[in-house]
Amino acid sequence: GAVVSQHPSRVICKSGTSVKIECRSLDFQATTMFWYRQFPKQSLMLMATSNEGSKATYEQGVEKDKFLINHASLTLSTLTVTSAHPEDSSFYICSARPPQGNYGYTFGSGTRLTVV
Amino acid sequence: GENVEQHPSTLSVQEGDSAVIKCTYSDSASNYFPWYKQELGKRPQLIIDIRSNVGEKKDQRIAVTLNKTAKHFSLHITETQPEDSAVYFCAASWNEKLTFGTGTRLTIIP
Numbered sequence: 001g002a003v004v005s006q007h008p009s010r011v012i013c014k015s016g017t018s019v020k021i022e023c024r025s026l027d028f029q030a031t032t033m034f035w036y037r038q039f040p041k042q043s044l045m046l047m048a049t050s051n052e053g054s055k056a057t058y059e060q061g062v063e064k065d066k067f068l069i070n071h072a073s074l075t076l077s078t079l080t081v082t083s084a085h086p087e088d089s090s091f092y093i094c095s096a097r098p099p100q101g102n103y104g105y106t107f108g109s110g111t112r113l114t115v116v
Numbered sequence: 117g118e119n120v121e122q123h124p125s126t127l128s129v130q131e132g133d134s135a136v137i138k139c140t141y142s143d144s145a146s147n148y149f150p151w152y153k154q155e156l157g158k159r160p161q162l163i164i165d166i167r168s169n170v171g172e173k174k175d176q177r178i179a180v181t182l183n184k185t186a187k188h189f190s191l192h193i194t195e196t197q198p199e200d201s202a203v204y205f206c207a208a209s210w211n212e213k214l215t216f217g218t219g220t221r222l223t224i225i226p
Contacts (some may be wrong), residue, residue: 032212034213034214042218042219043205043217043218043219044205044214044216045216046214046215048215049212049213091157093159094159095214097212099172104150104152104162104165105162105209105214106162107159107160107161108159109158109159110157110158110159112157
Protein backbone atom coordinates (compact mmCIF):
# COMPACT_ATOMS: atom_id res chain seq x y z
CA GLY A 1 0.00 0.00 0.00
CA ALA A 2 0.84 3.73 -0.02
CA VAL A 3 2.05 3.97 -3.61
CA VAL A 4 2.78 7.25 -5.35
CA SER A 5 3.10 7.23 -9.11
CA GLN A 6 4.93 9.97 -11.00
CA HIS A 7 5.07 10.63 -14.75
CA PRO A 8 6.97 11.11 -16.91
CA SER A 9 10.17 9.56 -15.59
CA ARG A 10 12.30 11.47 -18.07
CA VAL A 11 11.62 14.46 -20.27
CA ILE A 12 13.74 16.57 -22.55
CA CYS A 13 12.37 19.91 -23.65
CA LYS A 14 13.57 22.98 -25.46
CA SER A 15 14.24 26.25 -23.69
CA GLY A 16 11.14 28.39 -23.44
CA THR A 17 8.66 25.53 -23.47
CA SER A 18 6.58 24.20 -20.58
CA VAL A 19 6.59 20.75 -19.05
CA LYS A 20 3.92 19.14 -16.89
CA ILE A 21 4.72 16.46 -14.31
CA GLU A 22 1.99 14.36 -12.73
CA CYS A 23 1.95 12.85 -9.27
CA ARG A 24 -0.76 10.38 -8.30
CA SER A 25 -1.51 8.61 -5.05
CA LEU A 26 -2.72 5.20 -6.21
CA ASP A 27 -4.23 3.62 -3.11
CA PHE A 28 -4.90 6.48 -0.75
CA GLN A 29 -6.25 9.99 -0.80
CA ALA A 30 -3.77 12.78 -0.30
CA THR A 31 -5.04 16.21 0.66
CA THR A 32 -1.46 17.36 0.74
CA MET A 33 1.40 16.52 -1.60
CA PHE A 34 4.93 17.86 -1.65
CA TRP A 35 7.21 18.73 -4.54
CA TYR A 36 10.98 18.50 -4.22
CA ARG A 37 13.87 19.31 -6.50
CA GLN A 38 17.19 17.53 -6.35
CA PHE A 39 20.28 18.69 -8.21
CA PRO A 40 23.08 16.17 -8.90
CA LYS A 41 24.86 15.02 -5.75
CA GLN A 42 22.73 17.29 -3.60
CA SER A 43 19.91 16.86 -1.15
CA LEU A 44 16.18 17.11 -1.74
CA MET A 45 14.91 20.65 -1.41
CA LEU A 46 11.24 21.27 -0.77
CA MET A 47 9.79 23.54 -3.43
CA ALA A 48 6.15 23.70 -2.47
CA THR A 49 3.28 22.08 -0.64
CA SER A 50 0.33 21.20 -2.83
CA ASN A 51 -3.07 21.46 -1.17
CA GLU A 52 -6.17 19.87 -2.66
CA GLY A 53 -8.72 22.50 -3.58
CA SER A 54 -6.60 25.47 -2.63
CA LYS A 55 -3.45 27.31 -3.61
CA ALA A 56 -0.07 25.74 -3.17
CA THR A 57 2.33 27.04 -0.55
CA TYR A 58 5.76 27.83 -1.97
CA GLU A 59 9.05 27.80 -0.12
CA GLN A 60 11.12 30.91 0.02
CA GLY A 61 12.97 31.55 -3.22
CA VAL A 62 10.72 29.38 -5.39
CA GLU A 63 8.91 31.32 -8.12
CA LYS A 64 5.23 30.45 -8.02
CA ASP A 65 4.64 31.79 -11.53
CA LYS A 66 7.34 29.56 -12.91
CA PHE A 67 6.43 26.40 -11.07
CA LEU A 68 2.67 26.08 -11.34
CA ILE A 69 1.06 23.56 -9.05
CA ASN A 70 -2.46 22.24 -9.38
CA HIS A 71 -4.02 19.79 -6.93
CA ALA A 72 -7.42 19.28 -8.50
CA SER A 73 -8.33 16.01 -6.82
CA LEU A 74 -7.44 13.96 -3.77
CA THR A 75 -5.22 11.71 -5.84
CA LEU A 76 -3.54 14.01 -8.36
CA SER A 77 -1.15 16.91 -8.17
CA THR A 78 0.64 18.41 -11.15
CA LEU A 79 3.74 20.55 -11.41
CA THR A 80 4.19 22.62 -14.55
CA VAL A 81 7.58 24.12 -15.22
CA THR A 82 6.84 27.14 -17.40
CA SER A 83 9.26 28.77 -19.81
CA ALA A 84 11.89 26.23 -18.89
CA HIS A 85 15.58 27.14 -18.99
CA PRO A 86 18.67 24.94 -18.78
CA GLU A 87 19.11 25.87 -15.10
CA ASP A 88 15.73 24.22 -14.42
CA SER A 89 17.24 20.88 -15.41
CA SER A 90 16.96 18.74 -12.30
CA PHE A 91 15.34 15.71 -10.69
CA TYR A 92 11.83 16.55 -9.51
CA ILE A 93 10.17 14.27 -6.96
CA CYS A 94 6.75 14.37 -5.39
CA SER A 95 5.74 12.96 -2.05
CA ALA A 96 2.58 12.28 -0.10
CA ARG A 97 1.76 11.04 3.34
CA PRO A 98 -0.92 8.42 3.81
CA PRO A 99 -3.54 9.40 6.40
CA GLN A 100 -4.62 7.73 9.64
CA GLY A 101 -1.64 8.54 11.80
CA ASN A 102 0.98 6.97 9.55
CA TYR A 103 3.87 9.38 9.65
CA GLY A 104 5.62 7.82 6.69
CA TYR A 105 6.06 9.84 3.53
CA THR A 106 5.95 8.00 0.23
CA PHE A 107 7.86 9.30 -2.77
CA GLY A 108 7.13 9.15 -6.45
CA SER A 109 9.75 7.70 -8.78
CA GLY A 110 10.94 11.13 -9.83
CA THR A 111 11.18 12.99 -13.12
CA ARG A 112 14.51 13.78 -14.72
CA LEU A 113 14.02 17.06 -16.58
CA THR A 114 16.60 18.16 -19.12
CA VAL A 115 16.17 21.53 -20.79
CA VAL A 116 18.20 22.02 -23.96
CA GLY B 117 12.52 27.05 9.64
CA GLU B 118 14.13 23.71 10.33
CA ASN B 119 17.80 23.14 9.55
CA VAL B 120 19.24 19.63 9.44
CA GLU B 121 22.96 18.96 9.37
CA GLN B 122 24.35 15.55 8.46
CA HIS B 123 27.81 14.04 8.89
CA PRO B 124 29.88 12.61 7.40
CA SER B 125 29.31 13.46 3.75
CA THR B 126 31.16 10.32 2.65
CA LEU B 127 31.84 7.12 4.55
CA SER B 128 33.74 4.01 3.48
CA VAL B 129 33.38 0.89 5.56
CA GLN B 130 34.78 -2.60 5.23
CA GLU B 131 32.12 -5.21 4.56
CA GLY B 132 30.90 -6.65 7.82
CA ASP B 133 31.82 -3.59 9.87
CA SER B 134 29.36 -1.04 11.25
CA ALA B 135 28.48 2.37 9.83
CA VAL B 136 27.19 5.35 11.79
CA ILE B 137 25.71 8.51 10.33
CA LYS B 138 24.78 11.46 12.52
CA CYS B 139 22.33 14.31 12.13
CA THR B 140 21.41 17.36 14.16
CA TYR B 141 18.30 19.47 13.84
CA SER B 142 17.45 22.97 14.95
CA ASP B 143 13.70 23.09 15.57
CA SER B 144 12.69 21.53 18.88
CA ALA B 145 9.13 21.23 17.52
CA SER B 146 10.21 18.53 15.05
CA ASN B 147 8.62 15.26 16.04
CA TYR B 148 9.35 12.74 13.31
CA PHE B 149 12.76 11.64 12.05
CA PRO B 150 12.98 9.30 9.04
CA TRP B 151 16.03 7.93 7.30
CA TYR B 152 16.07 7.34 3.56
CA LYS B 153 18.29 5.34 1.26
CA GLN B 154 18.63 6.61 -2.27
CA GLU B 155 20.31 4.83 -5.13
CA LEU B 156 21.43 6.73 -8.19
CA GLY B 157 18.48 8.07 -10.19
CA LYS B 158 15.93 6.42 -7.92
CA ARG B 159 13.43 7.64 -5.39
CA PRO B 160 14.34 7.82 -1.70
CA GLN B 161 13.32 4.67 0.15
CA LEU B 162 12.38 4.82 3.81
CA ILE B 163 14.58 2.46 5.79
CA ILE B 164 13.67 3.37 9.34
CA ASP B 165 12.00 6.18 11.24
CA ILE B 166 11.56 7.30 14.81
CA ARG B 167 9.11 9.55 16.57
CA SER B 168 9.98 12.07 19.21
CA ASN B 169 8.51 10.02 22.06
CA VAL B 170 10.93 7.16 21.42
CA GLY B 171 14.67 7.10 22.10
CA GLU B 172 15.71 4.13 20.01
CA LYS B 173 14.33 1.86 17.35
CA LYS B 174 15.81 -1.21 15.71
CA ASP B 175 14.96 -3.20 12.62
CA GLN B 176 17.29 -6.12 11.99
CA ARG B 177 20.69 -4.60 11.05
CA ILE B 178 19.47 -1.01 11.19
CA ALA B 179 18.90 1.11 14.27
CA VAL B 180 18.18 4.75 14.94
CA THR B 181 18.73 6.66 18.17
CA LEU B 182 17.27 10.02 19.10
CA ASN B 183 18.45 12.47 21.72
CA LYS B 184 15.80 15.17 21.95
CA THR B 185 17.67 17.22 24.50
CA ALA B 186 20.71 17.50 22.28
CA LYS B 187 18.59 17.55 19.11
CA HIS B 188 20.52 14.88 17.34
CA PHE B 189 19.75 11.47 15.92
CA SER B 190 21.90 8.76 14.42
CA LEU B 191 21.63 5.85 12.02
CA HIS B 192 23.52 2.65 12.82
CA ILE B 193 24.01 -0.11 10.28
CA THR B 194 25.65 -3.29 11.52
CA GLU B 195 27.18 -6.16 9.54
CA THR B 196 27.31 -4.02 6.43
CA GLN B 197 26.88 -5.63 3.04
CA PRO B 198 27.76 -4.42 -0.49
CA GLU B 199 24.09 -3.69 -1.18
CA ASP B 200 24.14 -1.13 1.62
CA SER B 201 26.20 1.13 -0.65
CA ALA B 202 24.02 4.17 -1.46
CA VAL B 203 23.35 7.73 -0.40
CA TYR B 204 21.58 8.05 2.93
CA PHE B 205 19.52 11.06 3.98
CA CYS B 206 18.20 11.93 7.38
CA ALA B 207 15.18 14.19 7.70
CA ALA B 208 13.19 16.00 10.35
CA SER B 209 9.52 16.77 10.17
CA TRP B 210 7.49 19.51 11.74
CA ASN B 211 4.10 20.73 10.60
CA GLU B 212 4.04 18.05 7.87
CA LYS B 213 7.13 19.40 6.12
CA LEU B 214 10.21 17.22 5.73
CA THR B 215 13.59 18.92 5.85
CA PHE B 216 16.42 16.75 4.59
CA GLY B 217 20.02 16.55 5.64
CA THR B 218 22.77 16.95 3.07
CA GLY B 219 23.28 13.24 2.57
CA THR B 220 25.99 10.66 3.22
CA ARG B 221 27.49 8.58 0.46
CA LEU B 222 28.17 5.19 2.03
CA THR B 223 30.52 2.83 0.24
CA ILE B 224 30.96 -0.73 1.46
CA ILE B 225 34.35 -2.13 0.57
CA PRO B 226 34.24 -5.89 -0.20
